[in-house]
Amino acid sequence: MTFEQIQQNAIAEFEALELDDKPRIYIGTATCGRSAGALKIHEHLCAELERRNLDAQVIEVGCIGLCYLEPLIYIAKSGRPRICYSQVTISIVSQLITDYIINDNHRPDLAVCSIGKGRIDGIPGLADLPMFQRQVRIALRNCGYIDPANINHYIACGGYSGLARALTMNPDEVTAEVSKSGLRGRGGTGFHTGTKWKICHDAPGTEKYLICNAADGNTSRTILESDPHSVLEGMLIGAYAVGAAHGYIYINAEHTLAIARLKTALKQMENYMLSNDKVLGSNFCFQIEVKGGAGDLICGEETALIQSMEGKRGMAYPRPPFPTTSGLGSKPTIINNVETWANVSAILQKSAEWYASYGTMQSKGTKVFTLGGKVPRAGLIEVPMGMSLHQIVYDIGGAVPDSGDLKAVLIGGTSGGCLPASVLSMPVDYEHINAAGANMGSGNITVTDSATCMVNLAKHCLSFTQAESCGKCVICREGTSQMLEILTDITEGKGKPDDIELLLELGDGLKVGALCALGKTAPNPVLTTIRHFREEYEAHVKRKRCPAKRCSKLISSSVMGT
């Protein structure tokens, strides 16, 4: 079967599904849905359909990004768009079966939006939702829309056409296309992907490896759960470009759903001649294997990841040599994260020019973030590079402007930087994020309100990174422990006058002197909270007061003092 035939069949299957007389009920069963109870809903849904002897198709999909509204189900009837219902309960499900499936009442009062071609009265389209209006979904293009366990859905939505296109080009041209798109590694450092590939391609040696780093956070997991083929296609394209015959997906072994989705996807690829020997009839061969890790934070760092993959304890080692010239088994190795690979497949499916039309001069394309904290609309979002934090937090996240309650935004999770409300006009791209002492890597944007104590927040972040330090490098291991101890003292009223300066000195020492990115970014929350909220630290240290009234030891002491 040629790819064109595969594609035609897939489109036919997908269209037939949409036009089928049987109603379809989609349910979001990615991890965010599951933690909201989606599996129970799923079970109930199936039981209810059987009990009422209704012929409907239940299809599991991934995360569409409206995580704050989980569990979500989407009901579609022949030729009509899917209608999304949020925060469904068992009784709502029963009700919807009665109302919409049986009685054709689509219940606009319970609906969030419609998804797909066509409109339904009284229900906005997905793109019209405030949360989606400003989003551009490239890496997340199929998430929550297609069945991640069905390769035909992916192919019907343009999947593997990027690979097919790449195979018509020579490897250098593929790398050039990726370079032209301006894509930079979404893992954090923002190294130009095309440049990285070229170094690996040009590195001496015939045996090369390719690794998909899926151990770097929840964004990766969600994409793999929702649209594994977008990542696998990207990997195939990358392998073809650099000349790798073996690829690995390194993932926390506890992420069982993502692993299951990947394994299903890999089997389907084999059936379609999309992996192993002679991919799509070409001379290109590529095998992909899933490797489970222990889930240590450090294993998201590429050198520690390699150690872990080699069966050793995950500990970082100094670069150079970089993995591109000496990585897995000391062979040239390309490591990109899940989001990067998902972008690669999109770039080859469309074009470098199309991709580069999004973003800023230096940071092209889009970036996926997990938006959370004190915003009404928390979820998985994807925005063009250069969008301001203000737009993300207010327009997408729905924070109320001028409420005075938004205190700070933590960008980059526990290794991120904490920026005050006053600098939200800052555009989000590599240059600005890094300059602000924050970090793109983890893809977390967490909004905090006035009830958050900045010292406590920094302490919370440090307690996590400290515990995840691999223990190898003195500056990271002892530096983070030392900072945590000082922060703990400060929150307990035991801060000393020099402590703030000491924290700054330790933080700068970590940034400059630590061995790997984990250590270098660990002080970010401390340094940025001191930079922007120094008076809060001083209140703790000098007046033994916690302005946010979060540090319980300080509250009780001040009560006792009055």
Added chain:
Amino acid sequence: MNIDGCKVETTKGKTVLQAALDAGIYIPHLCYHPSLPSAGACRLCVVEAEGIEDIPTACTTLATEGMIVQTKTEQVGKIRRLAMELILSTHPPDCTTCPKYLNCELQSLAQYLGVVEQRLRRRPRAVPINTSNPLFLHDLSRCILCGRCVRACYELRGVEVLSFIKKGSATYIGTAFDRSLADAGCRFCGACVEVCPTGALRDQEGIIDSAKGRKASLIPCRYACPAEIDVPRYVRLIREQKYSAAAAVIREKVPFPAVLGYVCDHPCETACRRSELNEAVSIRELKRYAAENDAKLWRKYSGKASPTDKRVAIVGSGPAGLTTAYYLSKLGHSITVFEALPVIGGMMRVGIPEYRLPRAILNAEIEEIINAGLEIRTNTRVDSLDTLIEEGYHAILVAVGTHQGYKLPIPGADLDNVLVGTHFLRDVNLGKNIKVGKKVLVLGGGNVAFDCARVARRLSADEVHLACLEPRDAMLATSEEIVQGEEEGIVIHPSHTFTRILSENGHVTGVECLDVQSFEFDGDGRACIDAIEGSEHVIPADTIIFAIGQHPEIPAQYSLSTGQGNTIRVDTDTLTTDREGIFAAGDSVTGTASVIEAIAGGRKAATAIDKYLGGSGNIDEELTPNEAPGAWLGRGKGFACQHRCAMPPIPAEHRLTNFDPIICGYNEETALEESQRCLQCDLRLKIAAVKFWADYSLQ
């Protein structure tokens, strides 16, 4: 390249740190060790290098052509001091109570960096010292997590036992699941302890004996051997199935490898560090295996110096005399050995029974010595040393052994059938037709007593008893002799003293004994015995053999001054007697000792005599190419519980009818198995020594 403005040349593949240190430019470092791969963990060796972002660690940065490196900038100084402050914040401040005091790399570096004041929170690791493992102790409160031990265990040795456990501030060095070293598969090579820069991993208390020195304390088998045979080396060669090379290593120190393989009293095994795990390595059996599988490849490395015009007379052809004769002959001197008896070998031939040392083995080694080109005159008693001097000998060695036994001065001691052990053994070994009665009683509890008893058992005695002064658990014979003796039916009567020998019609009928409560020796070596009153009883016997000690027979005409037990007085370093040009060695100097002691004495005498004759005194030889042992050991699952390959003697009923050797010796399989039990303690000292900063500033 350029370091701190100095032009530095280095070879490709070296790191910036190595290049700098080679050039005498000191960059502080702690986790780097010259025998280990670099880690970049301690952050002390950070430098600034043009074209490299951040501040790389010199130990992990390869030196490249034209590289410009700054090692002393303000920025790197700040990071170094911070790293040191952080290290010290978890380390106990009480340097002076640490066994590593003044020998600690951390202490030295803290001084170098001038870090004294403690601004940081003290975060001590309060971990008790773990002394539960054999040989090594872990004092993790002093551990700075530099990871050297882990790299030594994983990357140098491949044993993979010590690792980083847990993460963050909970990180420590240990074994998976906190198993004991033995259970974790440790090979007890000591590399971890050797590379530890602080007092965290140490040898157990008492292992390093400062009087003996580090080398002798850490490779005790080799240095417990009077001849300092390189035990770990030949055991390793056996493991590598290079038996001839192993035999050559033994022969580098002794001319009697096979004899020692049978009869050595193996002080090496007593000292063997493996006995701290379970049982000592069976070094003697391995030696025997090597000697018996020696294709004599050593001969082509063994040289003989051109003749000197010096003549040396050796009095006595025992192990001491023959050893001296052999080495002096190889140094080119003209040697004549005088032997009073009709046979060569001294006690090896007329003392040790044949079932312990087959004569063919002895003959072969003596022949090898004679082949070195020396003359042995048997049946030639030397009555006067002056005669030898008059005959033109330039030096004389007296090595006459301790052939003179004696009896207790008790009534009946001069009856017929009351024999002296040494004479009895000599007569038997000379092939004389010696008859003993049906019921033999040996008086004495040492190895010679057992030799007498066991020989008597093999002659015609139906019953052999052995009575001695010492209590059972303090008998002087080796446990091996006692066990084998009892297997052969010898009845032991410990804690006995003897009052008289009973007789009827001039025939011995038994010995009257008393039980002994306790005894001690006074300053003159006389026994003060506390016998139990009224405990008189008789051990019946028709033949009595005294084996209560022996001493040298030194003719008065020798004019040599003697000391306790009639042994010859010598200078212990040079073995010179009080007469110019006359030396003495072996049992006649030490009193009854062992073959290996005698050989060691013989070597010492050879050196001393050669020096006396104007030579260098160097008798060392390299008889096999000096191989560099591999540092890689590999995993050692079950290593610690591998038991000694026992070499049981043939059953007693089969050995009583003859004088055949009673122990068969290892076959290849058992020899290899046993050789694998060796801890290879010598490898540890092949790890490069670290230099302290002061060593560089001296350059």
